Amino acid sequence: MEIEKYIPLWKKYLPVIRIQLKNSLQRNATLQLDKTEFEAAGDRDSAGYTFNLNIEKGEVTNKIRGTAVARDLHKVLIANSAINEFLKDKKVNINMGKDFILKLKASSM
Structure with a gap:
């Protein structure tokens, strides 16, 4: 199992993710990520880097156990106090x- 390989990468993107999370209350928000950064961080060629992460009140509601990219993103999100507070009453x-x-x-829930 991959151990937190993507945490530094998600931390890099965190300021923009935080803004886009707030924007996503009004409209669908997107962020173009750098494919080469993910490929450098991990080796998921066969599995790919695609994921779907559902969060309700800060808790993951779908299975992401086999997806290190999503698991690490959730860890980074809840470790940030402002984002963690934002997630408390939201479905994301x-x-x-x-x-x-x-x-x-x-x-909002």
């Missing part, structure tokens, strides 16, 4: 496809 969906575009959508 974050996903990334093969195009390395992070899509975020949040709604």
